[in-house]
Amino acid sequence: MQQDRLKNPHPWTYEIPLAIVLTLVLVAVLGVHTGRAVANLLAGGGWGWPPATELFRSLPGLWRGDAGAGLTNPGDLAEPGALRAWVLITQAVNLLVALVLSVVAYRRWGPGRLRGMASRSEAASLLGLPRMRKHRAVIRPDLYGKAAR
Known part of the structure; x- marks a missing residue:
């Protein structure tokens, strides 16, 4: 009886993997900016967030160690070492959260789930x-x- 419910007539297409990849890219970009904001906050410059148009354009500057890339009024900026450290910390937290959510989603909606059972x-x-x-x-x-x- 359970085997009959395991057959899914819906084919796997590109929409779900594309949505997952785009979500992970967006989370990674926002994680870089969050790491920069935390580094600048701890350096005394305050919480700075770039405008939406600068989210992707400021990434090369951030990777080079420029903590003011894309900010309109940066104030005091973090050193490149602190910037890289906080970006790595925020990306590690993002990775951990993504892994936990992936395990939860796999158990809830994955192929081994038990359908129709309370x-x-x-x-x-x-x-x-x-x-x-x-x-x-x-x-x-x-x-x-x-x-x-």
């Missing part, structure tokens, strides 16, 4: 314990049915 807590809250015990032969005929005895 968890124990869902079944208990919907049916109630007395009703589940009364109708256990119908709910789990493999354990409590006439053939199981």
